[in-house]
Amino acid sequence: MEDWSECLDVAVQIARRAGQVVACAAQQEKRVSSKSTPTDLVTETDHQVEELIISTLRHRFPSHRFIGEESSAAGVKCELTDSPTWIIDPIDGTCNFVHSFPMVAVSIGFAVRKELEFGVIYHCSDGTLYTARRGHGAFCNGARLHVSRERDVSKALILTEIGAKRDPATLDIFLGNMRKMLSAPTHGVRIIGSSTLALCHIASGAAEAYYQYGLHCWDIAAAAVIIREAGGCVIDTSGGALDLMSRRVVAAGTREIADYIVKQLQPINYGRDDSDPDGLA
Ligand SMILES: O=P(O)(O)O[C@H]1[C@H](O)[C@@H](O)[C@H](O)[C@H](O)[C@@H]1O
Numbered sequence: 428m429e430d431w432s433e434c435l436d437v438a439v440q441i442a443r444r445a446g447q448v449v450a451c452a453a454q455q456e457k458r459v460s461s462k463s464t465p466t467d468l469v470t471e472t473d474h475q476v477e478e479l480i481i482s483t484l485r486h487r488f489p490s491h492r493f494i495g496e497e498s499s500a501a502g503v504k505c506e507l508t509d510s511p512t513w514i515i516d517p518i519d520g521t522c523n524f525v526h527s528f529p530m531v532a533v534s535i536g537f538a539v540r541k542e543l544e545f546g547v548i549y550h551c552s553d554g555t556l557y558t559a560r561r562g563h564g565a566f567c568n569g570a571r572l573h574v575s576r577e578r579d580v581s582k583a584l585i586l587t588e589i590g591a592k593r594d595p596a597t598l599d600i601f602l603g604n605m606r607k608m609l610s611a612p613t614h615g616v617r618i619i620g621s622s623t624l625a626l627c628h629i630a631s632g633a634a635e636a637y638y639q640y641g642l643h644c645w646d647i648a649a650a651a652v653i654i655r656e657a658g659g660c661v662i663d664t665s666g667g668a669l670d671l672m673s674r675r676v677v678a679a680g681t682r683e684i685a686d687y688i689v690k691q692l693q694p695i696n697y698g699r700d701d702s703d704p705d706g707l708a
């Protein structure tokens with residue numbers, strides 16, 4: 428088995444450096460614009476940090492390929508090939524960043540032959556670092572991570588995110604899905620504004636499950652490795668295998684809770700990262 432540990436070491440270094448740039452910029456004046464919808468925000472720091480990460484990695488690994496949130500928004504094709512590929516969200520939780528709400532992260536995933544090999548997620552406001560390498564466990568600041576083993580959904584805390592669409596039909600489905608989770612009943616539902624940090628809470632056992640329509644491959648890639656290596660499952664909302672480009676996911680500590688959520692959800696169509704990046708088809 429190839430050893431990608433050198434790439435992981437470089438990913439940790441650049442995630443920390445990028446996270447410090449984000450933390451510093453969080454205190455400054457921000458120039459904010461929007462992308463696919465008025466609530467899909469982006470700042471100059473998103474662009475600066477993605478450029479810092481990709482230029483550093485490209486210099487070190489010139490034969491590798493890169494998928495970045497802001498490069499994709501600028502029209503660069505979002506294509507996962509068999510080549511070693513870095514999958515980057517420079518600021519996950521940009522709306523939180525704009526409001527100085529602390530749930531903001533840098534996420535760096537890495538795949539080879541379309542298989543996720545490692546993930547690094549750095550929580551910018553407190554320096555917490557989540558890492559995992561396929562077959563080698565998941566860690567938070569060096570301490571081993573384990574998912575919740577809860578199988579009873581009535582004892583579960585469920586996390587989700589809203590996504591960028593706010594049209595009435597989408598909101599009806601989103602709220603209908605949340606209503607199903609609340610009336611299961613579960614212990615509760617939480618939305619923190621950063622899918623990567625929410626997914627890290629599944630890996631740490633702080634919550635039992637996560638579901639979402641509307642996130643992207645760069646929100647899922649790193650976190651999927653961290654959850655799997657913490658003993659959890661990361662699947663498609665259909666109950667099948669995760670499709671990294673499908674803009675939908677269910678993740679849970681136990682398959683029982685994942686399967687329960689799959690049965691409850693009504694789908695929201697956001698298109699695909701590799702064919703319809705704005706999901707406005
Ligand atoms: O754009 P960033 O990188 O901030 O990612 C967020 C998405 O924008 C949201 O739609 C989505 O719902 C999640 O909140 C995700 O973290």
Ligand SMILES: [Mg+2]
Nearest residue numbers: 496516518519
């Ligand atoms: Mg982002």
Ligand SMILES: [Mg+2]
Nearest residue numbers: 516519520646
């Ligand atoms: Mg994101």
